[in-house]
Amino acid sequence: QVQLVESGGGDVQAGGSLRLSCIVSEDTDTRHCMAWFRQAPGKEREGVAVIFGDDDVTLLDSVTYSDSVKGRFTISKDNAKNTLYLQMNSLKAEDTAMYYCAADHCMFYTWWYPQTYNYWGQGTQVTVSS
Numbered sequence: 001q002v003q004l005v006e007s008g009g010g011d012v013q014a015g016g017s018l019r020l021s022c023i024v025s026e027d028t029d030t031r032h033c034m035a036w037f038r039q040a041p042g043k044e045r046e047g048v049a050v051i052f053g054d055d056d057v058t059l060l061d062s063v064t065y066s067d068s069v070k071g072r073f074t075i076s077k078d079n080a081k082n083t084l085y086l087q088m089n090s091l092k093a094e095d096t097a098m099y100y101c102a103a104d105h106c107m108f109y110t111w112w113y114p115q116t117y118n119y120w121g122q123g124t125q126v127t128v129s130s
Contacts, residue, residue, distance in 0.1 A: 002119040004084075004101050009124030016091050016128070022084040022101030022121055024066050030053070033106035034077060036086045037114060037128075038097035045100070047112030048063040049075035049086060055105050066112065069095075093130040 003025035012018055020036070031054040039045040048066055063075050074087040081093040084101055102117035110116045 002032070002103050002117060004103060004121035006101050006121040007123040009099060009126045011092055011127045011129065012092060012095055014128055014130045017087070017089045018091065018126060019035075020086040020088065020101075020124060020126075022097055023055075024082045024084060024101075024103060026103075027082060028077065031060075031105075032119075033116075034075075034084045035102045035106070035111060035113055036084075037100045037102055038095075039100070039123075040097040041100045043097075045114045048099070049073055049076055049105065049115075050111040051069065051077055051084070052107060052108070052111070055107055059108060060068060064108075064111070078102065088126070091126075091127050091128045096128045097127060098125050 008020040033053045037046040044094040054060045071089045077084045100123045101121045103119040104117040
């Protein structure tokens, strides 16, 4: 059983930055995909960014982003600390959501589906005021 605990959310003005952290109970150099999702009120949970595991060895440790955050957000991990990060810059009001980290096996064409992941954190709220 993998446990994930997010932190780092908060209130920020548009144009500001936040860094989310997710402490993972297993080694982050595991071969699972490690991903960030978000869910705004009344909307479906959406994939934000992922670091791929080795289900496709050609993608191992590669990263990809949703179009809505590309160029503004950066996903990374520190294997020594078993921690996944999401650096969020140039925040917009539409980035307001509960942010979740998730872990499980995934492929390039499945990473953005919440159903792909069995392991989730409890979420951390990000609120961006315009």
